Amino acid sequence: MLPEAIELIIVTPQRQLxxxxxxxxxxxxxxxxxxxxxxxxxxxxxxGNGELSYKASGGGEPVILAVLSGFAEVLPDRVTVxxxxxxxxxxxDVERAKEALARAEARLKSTDPEVDWDRATVALQRAFVRIxxxxxxxxxxxxxxx
Amino acid sequence: xxxxxxxxxxxxxxxxxxQITRAMKFVAAARLRRxxxxxxxxxxxxxxxxxxxxxxxxxxxxxxxxxxxxxxxNNILVIVxxxxxxxxxxxxxxxxxxxxxxxxxxxxxxxxTIPVGKKGRDSLRRAGFRFAAEYVNVLARVDFxxxxxxxxxxxxxxVKEEIDSVYIIFSExxxxxxxxxxxxxxxxxEAIREDDTGKSEQGDRxxxxxxxxPIDYIYEQPEEQILSKLLPRYVExxxxxxxxxxxxxxxxxxxxxxxxxxxxANDVIEALTLHMNKVRQAAITKEIIEIVxxxxxxx
Numbered sequence: 001m002l003p004e005a006i007e008l009i010i011v012t013p014q015r016q017l018x019x020x021x022x023x024x025x026x027x028x029x030x031x032x033x034x035x036x037x038x039x040x041x042x043x044x045x046x047x048g049n050g051e052l053s054y055k056a057s058g059g060g061e062p063v064i065l066a067v068l069s070g071f072a073e074v075l076p077d078r079v080t081v082x083x084x085x086x087x088x089x090x091x092x093d094v095e096r097a098k099e100a101l102a103r104a105e106a107r108l109k110s111t112d113p114e115v116d117w118d119r120a121t122v123a124l125q126r127a128f129v130r131i132x133x134x135x136x137x138x139x140x141x142x143x144x145x146x
Numbered sequence: 147x148x149x150x151x152x153x154x155x156x157x158x159x160x161x162x163x164x165q166i167t168r169a170m171k172f173v174a175a176a177r178l179r180r181x182x183x184x185x186x187x188x189x190x191x192x193x194x195x196x197x198x199x200x201x202x203x204x205x206x207x208x209x210x211x212x213x214x215x216x217x218x219x220n221n222i223l224v225i226v227x228x229x230x231x232x233x234x235x236x237x238x239x240x241x242x243x244x245x246x247x248x249x250x251x252x253x254x255x256x257x258x259t260i261p262v263g264k265k266g267r268d269s270l271r272r273a274g275f276r277f278a279a280e281y282v283n284v285l286a287r288v289d290f291x292x293x294x295x296x297x298x299x300x301x302x303x304x305v306k307e308e309i310d311s312v313y314i315i316f317s318e319x320x321x322x323x324x325x326x327x328x329x330x331x332x333x334x335x336e337a338i339r340e341d342d343t344g345k346s347e348q349g350d351r352x353x354x355x356x357x358x359x360p361i362d363y364i365y366e367q368p369e370e371q372i373l374s375k376l377l378p379r380y381v382e383x384x385x386x387x388x389x390x391x392x393x394x395x396x397x398x399x400x401x402x403x404x405x406x407x408x409x410x411a412n413d414v415i416e417a418l419t420l421h422m423n424k425v426r427q428a429a430i431t432k433e434i435i436e437i438v439x440x441x442x443x444x445x
Contacts, residue, residue: 009194013290013386016190031366044202045366046375071376073198080194082379 003038003077005057010065010081017065017086022054025079026062027072036074043074047083049125051133066092066133068126092134101127150429153422157415164411170233171404178322178397184288185319185390192383199376205362206369212305213377216334221256223278223300223309224248225332225385227316227392228266230285235403237317237325237396238265244327245270245315258309260296262389278303285393293386301378304333316388317395322402325395330388332381 008025010018027034028050034043047070053062070083104124107115203209226245228238245266249257261267262281270277279299284292303309312333318326365372 009190011191011194013188013191013293013383014184015187019190029366034366041364042362043364043366044198044372046372071198071372071379073201080198082191082195082198 005077006036006038006040007078008054008081009078010052010067010083010086012070012083012086017083017088021057023057023059025052025054027052027074027079027081028067029072034072034074036079039076040074042076045072045074046070047072047081049122049129051129052081052086064089064133064136066129068129087130087133089133089136092130094131094134097127097130097134101131150422150426153418153425157418157422160411160414160418164408164415167404167407167411171401171408174397174401174404178394178401181288181390181394181397182319185387185394188383188386188390192387195376195380195383199380202363202369202373202376206373209373211370211373211377213301213333213335213381217307217310219252219255219311221258221309222252223258223260223303223312225260225262225296225300225312225314225388226266226270227285227314227388228261228263228269229392229396230264230283232265233403234396234400235406237399237403238263238269240325240327241315241317241392242266242269244329246273248313248315248329260300262296278309285389285396288386288389288393290382290386293389294382296385297378297382300333301381309333314385314388316392317399319391319394319398322398325399328388328391330384332384335377335380 005021005023006025008018008020008022010016023038025036027036027045028048030046030048033050034045047067049068050066051064052067053064055062066085066087066089067081067083068085070081070086072082073080100123104120104127107120108117108124224245226241228241232238242265245259257275258278259270259275260277260279260281261270263285264282267277267280267282279296281292281296300309300312304312311331313329314332315327315329318328320326363369
């Protein structure tokens with residue numbers, strides 16, 4: 001029998017962000033996006049930097065979170081996300097992320113041989129995801145205020 | 147003989163000290179609450195990670211990884227978690243005593259240490275131990291970065307075979323009153339801690355959920371790659387947990403010590419006040435005698 005909902009657990013080393021029954025989950029896997037519905041085959045994957053979205057069991061708008069690297073274990077009735085960092089849109093400091101983005105870009109553009117390319121690229125990605133998810137809140141916010 | 151004024155001064159000085167100890171007690175209580183919350187908040191991650199790692203290891207036929215490799219223990223690395231400062235009762239000396247016990251029972255092996263906290267560093271340096279690294283002023287706000295740094299360092303040394311095992315010695319936080327000391331083996335990663343999963347395996351077996359039966363996973367990445375990412379994370383989490391526990395235990399110890407000091411100051415003040423009153427009484431009596439005898443003399 002197929003389970004009707006997935007228990008979505010999102011934890012980071014600092015805290016538990018979410019433990020909820022959901023209808024579907026979209027994960028930013030390291031090798032590509034993963035859409036998970038109840039009854040999915042067991043799977044384990046690394047996560048990249050990206051957006052995680054899920055739809056609550058009762059339906060409604062998908063909820064989007066920024067997830068920055070980690071792992072996810074998928075079982076038929078449960079998805080466990082062990083993220084290094086996970087943030088809700090309203091928790092993201094977009095200004096800070098923009099500054100980080102500018103810094104990373106400057107570092108990647110410079111010809112300084114000391115620059116750690118991998119680190120700068122990761123910083124760039126992370127800033128990108130943060131800004132994208134963070135800006136979401138603004139849009140949602142301005143919509144509702146209109 | 148101590149005069150009335152001497153007593154007044156001493157009482158005032160004890161009262162001042164008492165104010166300090168009382169304030170420290172309240173500060174420690176507030177910090178303890180925060181440390182406890184942080185330790186509690188970090189628990190779900192540790193629990194879930196241990197569970198995922200265990201089920202991954204169970205599904206891989208013969209898990210192989212440098213961090214799992216067992217060697218005869220000749221070079222031992224010991225991480226010792228103490229506090230940054232004293233005034234916490236026997237907190238620091240308890241940990242250090244446990245550490246020395248451990249060193250004694252591993253005589254003949256080459257021991258390297260990583261002290262975390264100023265107190266431990268100073269004491270171990272005096273005792274002449276070799277440091278692979280030292281971390282001070284990191285416990286006021288325990289963060290994941292420090293735990294990761296330590297984990298990376300020990301994992302690196304372990305993979306290079308410079309060390310054959312890694313232990314961590316710290317105070318566990320069980321309750322405010324009962325200090326417990328723990329010696330845990332970090333590397334090689336052996337059995338994943340049972341109590342990290344929150345319940346024992348045995349009770350679990352009977353009512354196993356379908357999700358926990360060992361069906362094979364789909365691996366989005368090669369399983370070795372997943373394992374090699376999960377294992378260091380596990381070591382990090384273990385260190386982070388130890389740091390959080392130790393920090394909570396330190397605040398608890400300080401709170402208890404300062405509470406005792408405050409109560410003690412009360413006793414001292416009481417005793418001094420009693421003494422002072424006696425001396426005053428004696429002085430008054432003496433004065434009366436003098437006046438009376440002087441009066442009778444003049445009459």
